[in-house]
Amino acid sequence: MITKPYLLFLGDAPDKLAAKVAQGIKDWRPGDVVGQFRMKGCNADLGLQDLSVAEAAGKGAGTLVVGVANRGGVIADSWIDVLVEAIEAGMDLASGLHNFLENEPRLVEAAQRNGRKLHDVRRMNRNYPIANGRPRKGRRCLAVGTDVSVGKMYVALAMQREMVRRGMKATFRATGQTGILIEGNGVPLDAVIADFMAGSIEWLSPDNEEDHWDLIEGQGSLFHASYSGVTLALIHGGQPDALILSHEPTRTRMRGLPDHRMPTLEKLRDVALTMARMVNPDCRVIGVSINTSELDDTAARDCIETAQEELGLPATDPVRFGPGPLVDSLAENFG
Amino acid sequence: MITKPYLLFLGDAPDKLAAKVAQGIKDWRPGDVVGQFRMKGCNADLGLQDLSVAEAAGKGAGTLVVGVANRGGVIADSWIDVLVEAIEAGMDLASGLHNFLENEPRLVEAAQRNGRKLHDVRRMNRNYPIANGRPRKGRRCLAVGTDVSVGKMYVALAMQREMVRRGMKATFRATGQTGILIEGNGVPLDAVIADFMAGSIEWLSPDNEEDHWDLIEGQGSLFHASYSGVTLALIHGGQPDALILSHEPTRTRMRGLPDHRMPTLEKLRDVALTMARMVNPDCRVIGVSINTSELDDTAARDCIETAQEELGLPATDPVRFGPGPLVDSLAENFG
Secondary structure, three states, rough: OOOEEEEEEEEEEOHHHHHHHHHHHHHHHHHHHHHHHHEOEEEEEEOOOOOOHHHHOOOOEEEEEOOOOHHHHOOHHHHHHHHHHHOEEEEEEOOOOEEEEEEEEOHHHHHHHHOOOOEOOOOOOOOOOOOOOOOOOOOOEEEEEEEOOOOOHHHHHHHHHHHHHHOEEEEEEEOOOOHHHOOOOOHHHHHHHHHHHHHHHHHOOOOOOEEEEEEEEOOOOOOOOOOOHHHHHHHHHHHHEEEEEEEEOEEEEOOEEEEEOOOOOHHHHHHHHHHOOOOOOOOOOOOOOEEEOOOOOOHHHHHHHHHHHHHOOOOEOOOOOOOOHHHHHHHHHOO | OOOEEEEEEEEEEOOOOOOHHHHHHHOHHHHEEEEEEEEEOOOOOOOOOEEOOOHHHHHHOOOOEOOOHHHHOOOOOHHHHHHHHHOOOOOOOEEOOOOOOOHHHHHHHHHHHHOOEEEEEEOOOOOOOOOOOOOOOOEEEEEEEEOOOOOOHHHHHHHHHHHHHHOOOOEEEEOOHHHHHOOOOOOOOHHHHHHHHHHHHHHOOOOOOOOOOEEOOOOOOOOOOOOOOHHHHHHHHHHOOEEEEEOOEEEEEEEEEEEEEEOOOOHHHHHHHHHOOOOOOOOOOEEEEEEEOOOOOHHHHHHHHHHHHHHHHOEEOOOOOHHHHHHHHHHHHHH
């Protein structure tokens, strides 16, 4: 559990894209952020108040989050002074970079001296059980994709926010670095040891009230040769009651796999439902989420309508047009 | 790469079953074993020559293999003196236990002092790449099961031995602890970090001659909630040309999952082929391997005949009746 609220550290981000983790936190949990810290030469700006470390501490910041990625995912030498200052001001640190805070001697030393925590959210930091496959109480929804990086995290976050707005009981369950930083906890599934993947998801999404929904963050794709095992472990550990099909309509080849063509949404529906019903025979596909960010408004609406007609399921781009149709469908299917 | 030949250490095994790793090595690679070492009170006997450490060293033993499992998978205190003696006699150590040789200070110290290696084959001991999904040269065969522990390793070993006997080019590719100790190398797939599972199998089974077969050791089951992700990574990293369906006919519930019924062989065929064809559109199911160890001879033959008729595929118990029909089928399908 990462202590909130956050100071979002943008460092010397060369552009807006380099600060996309911080952007995600600000977009989805604006109430959990006291401000941003930018170094000289930083070209990203989240439109938050610029704070010094001392000012952020004064506003009660519990954790400085490294919300920036530079080439290679390393922790830049030039950041260390600021990070040490934050520790000394009483903050924990959190990072999703490939290089770990825990491997920086000055940070480790400062954290020990001040009794603060270093959260490397790209690392498996606890032991998980082997999955037992037992049915659990409460409801679970999971987005599965025709490919990786098609908006599975965004649809879960958007649905959870809308469900809470409607007075439904809903929790976002993070399974990736950005999701964990947004929520403040979760399982870094792609860093978990193979034998414990499904068990880590059972742990993440335990028994709950009958009318409570876990919106489990999707990972990978059953069709993506590099990460499909992670996706299947997520489906079998998550035991979803409801599946969302996620798609990016302008892609023709799988991301990072130029030898592999994208599957259709129909194929995804059939394969995902087959796998999900092995652990939850009542699982249903309740809608389609389409990432239309590469399309203009007309093309986006056309694309969504086509999917809706072809699959006979509600469809939307949850970021562009809101997740309403998916939440409606969830309520209708399980009301 | 573990240096052969082996001295098989049976320790104080309470019964035959506790020495099953050693039994597997002796059964499949008898030429790689100089003898067995048994402590006082050992109730297992592989019928090999009993050797002292010095005698084994004199016969050129390169590695002492801990071929015994006691309760909890720990390295017993009473073993340490013998293990240190083996290191001092010039041997490496290898173990598939849950507790690592590397965590025993006396063994670490002795290995360092003598320049010997400690092989913990239940541990990921190198970095693997992310899978790239590119087609590779050479042929690959993989057994997939209706459940875990249905004989997938045995069918791969039996086929490889028979193929070599017939003058075919065939290599066994180990993906589990016993398989790695038998072969002397491999990937401990269930200990690999999620993101690298499929990549580790691409690494294990690289480009090869067009008429060369890799017999890849199967793991888990697509239908087993605890381990299905490992199996899918194995299928997508392995890119099999040929699948064997493996089954244990007396089981009604999945191993360790009393809530889950066993799937049929037909269902396994359909699901496994669907997943395998995502990365290798020409993949075929070429036969069925049935573990009949719980049946008498008549029942075993009946069971195999039934499977053969129902699936229209060659079937055998490769241990009881030999893997001939499967190797015939491989040759016919890909001749």
